[in-house]
Amino acid sequence: MKPIEVVAAIIKKDNKILCTQRPDKGETALKWEFPGGKLEDGESNEEALVREIKEELEIEVKICNYLMTVNHQYSSFDLVMHGYVCKAADEEIVLNEHVDSCWLDVEELASLDWAEADKPIVEKLMKNN
């Protein structure tokens, strides 16, 4: 099966990181994630990320650096997820798709129930801190 290819934004503001909670459906129901979504045909990772964040949260992000790619096998699909560290301007987020969100310090990230594929990203952020 062809993996689903996704981009995810680790959005930083004032030293906090934006964490978002997925809706109550599918294999990752109510898990916490970094916002983002699937690449559309012909899009670069960066274009997809800026578009997804605008759609999901109604904010503009500036991509600072690539962090890592995670390959994860869920039982119903294979995921390839590219994580980028981004900066948000001082705009209010609007939750168009997520059920909850919070801004956490890096050392607080482990307190959330993350989607499995996000755990290596959380570990890397905490190690780099």
Ligand SMILES: Nc1nc2c([nH]c(=O)n2[C@H]2C[C@H](O)[C@@H](COP(=O)(O)OP(=O)(O)OP(=O)(O)O)O2)c(=O)[nH]1
């Ligand atoms: N965006 C995002 N998706 C993640 C993360 N961790 C993780 O397992 N996923 C999975 C959940 C979903 O099955 C898939 C991304 O799908 P999505 O629903 O966010 O993407 P999308 O907005 O383009 O999708 P769609 O509703 O248009 O189908 O990747 C993460 O940190 N960020």
